[in-house]
Structure formats: structure tokens, C-alpha cells
Amino acid sequence: xxxxxxxxxxxxxxxxxxxxxxxxxxxxxxxxxxxxxxxxxxxxxxxxxxxxxxxxxxxxxxxxxxxxxxxxxxxxxxxxxxxxxxxxxxxxxxxxxxxxxxxxxxxxxxxxxxx
Amino acid sequence: xxxxxxxxxxxxxxxxxxxxxxxxxxxxxxxxxxxxxxxxxxxxxxxxxxxxxxxxxxxxxxxxxxxxxxxxxxxxxxxxxxxxxxxxxxxxxxxxxxxxxxxxxxxxxxxxxxx
Numbered sequence: 001x002x003x004x005x006x007x008x009x010x011x012x013x014x015x016x017x018x019x020x021x022x023x024x025x026x027x028x029x030x031x032x033x034x035x036x037x038x039x040x041x042x043x044x045x046x047x048x049x050x051x052x053x054x055x056x057x058x059x060x061x062x063x064x065x066x067x068x069x070x071x072x073x074x075x076x077x078x079x080x081x082x083x084x085x086x087x088x089x090x091x092x093x094x095x096x097x098x099x100x101x102x103x104x105x106x107x108x109x110x111x112x113x114x115x
Numbered sequence: 116x117x118x119x120x121x122x123x124x125x126x127x128x129x130x131x132x133x134x135x136x137x138x139x140x141x142x143x144x145x146x147x148x149x150x151x152x153x154x155x156x157x158x159x160x161x162x163x164x165x166x167x168x169x170x171x172x173x174x175x176x177x178x179x180x181x182x183x184x185x186x187x188x189x190x191x192x193x194x195x196x197x198x199x200x201x202x203x204x205x206x207x208x209x210x211x212x213x214x215x216x217x218x219x220x221x222x223x224x225x226x227x228x229x230x
């Protein structure tokens with residue numbers, strides 16, 4: 001079975017601070033995908049990034065960056081120079097390729113950026 | 116806007132009643148997934164349909180059922196509703212059928228309140 005743990009339930013920082021959201025996953029499968037989704041106060045789930053288990057290269061997209069480390073089963077997400085609009089609940093998710101390609105989500109981290 | 120549409124946006128009903136939630140996938144997507152988001156269970160996979168056929172089942176109650184129609188839209192039917200069924204119900208779609216894995220894109224959700 002697969003499991004995703006986001007140990008940080010809530011994080012609150014002041015605007016312009018850098019913040020890292022932690023994600024640890026468990027799976028016995030060697031081929032899998034990892035995701036981050038954002039859920040703003042309006043409620044929809046917005047796809048941010050997908051990473052496959054063979055690609056451990058870190059990725060940067062603007063102020064967002066992701067650090068994937070297979071050795072520690074972690075897929076952490078960093079927001080640099082945070083902004084109030086980054087306030088949302090962020091979910092890390094895992095999916096294996098074989099069988100049902102369902103997403104297994106972590107419990108989410110509520111990020112509040114204060115002005 | 117993900118391109119996935121869900122109706123209605125909000126639904127208020129009474130215990131014991133039956134409701135139908137509707138989802139239209141992104142153009143070209145063959146697979147539809149249903150997820151439930153509740154405070155105590157988090158985001159949970161319910162069921163997946165691919166091109167009209169059930170592909171995978173998750174923690175879906177027997178009181179719940181779904182189907183995918185020839186035009187690829189999907190409906191989730193919830194019957195004999197209980198207070199604990201109050202949740203945000205998401206539909207997601209992906210292409211599925213190509214090489215590898217395709218990202219799931221989520222609709223805005225239907226917020227169900229059972230009184």
C-alpha cells in the first residue's frame with residue numbers, strides 16, 4: 001500500500017520569507033509518480049508539478065522549487081519570497097503506474113502568508 | 116481553469132435523500148476519477164471510469180454508485196444520505212491510454228451538505 005505523510009499541519013510566515021513544505025512517501029513499487037496540488041481558499045485543486053521515480057532532478061519554476069530525494073523518500077516543496085497569494089492548502093500525492101492510477105494524498109499543509 | 120466542469124457547485128439536502136453529481140472531463144480525456152474530501156478522512160479516491168467502463172474502485176460506500184456515459188461525462192449517485200456524507204466531491208480527468216502516466220486535472224468540486 002502507498003502512504004504519503006505531510007507532518008506539517010499548518011505553517012504561518014510573513015510575506016517574503018522562504019518556506020518549505022515537507023512530504024514523505026511510502027511505496028514498495030519501483031515506478032511511481034509524485035505530485036503537488038494547491039487548494040486555495042476558493043476550494044479547487046490546482047496541479048503544480050508531477051515527478052516520476054526515475055527523475056531525481058530538482059525542478060524550479062519561478063518562485064517554486066521541488067527537491068526529490070529517493071534515498072529519504074521525500075519530495076519537498078519550497079516557495080521563495082512568499083506572497084499572500086500563496087496562502088492555500090498544499091497537498092502532496094503519490095500514484096503508482098500499475099493497476100489503478102489513483103492518487104494517494106497526504107493530509108495537506110495549510111500555509112498562511114501574512115502581510 | 117482546468118477544463119473539468121462539475122455541477123452543481125453546492126448541494127444541500129436532508130438525510131435519507133439521494134443526489135446526483137455531474138462531471139464533464141476535459142476535451143479528449145477518457146478517464147474520470149471521483150474523490151471525496153472530508154475533514155476526518157482527507158482526500159480519498161472513490162472510483163475511476165475509463166471510456167465508459169469501471170476501471171478501479173477505492174473506498175466507495177455501497178450506497179454510492181457512478182457511471183460514465185458515451186459522451187464521457189460521469190455521474191456520481193449518492194443515496195440514503197447520512198450526515199457523514201457531507202463533504203467536497205471532486206472529479207478529475209486524464210487521458211489514460213497513452214504511454215506512461217497522465218496527470219489528473221481536477222474540477223472545482225461539488226460541496227455537499229447533508230442536514
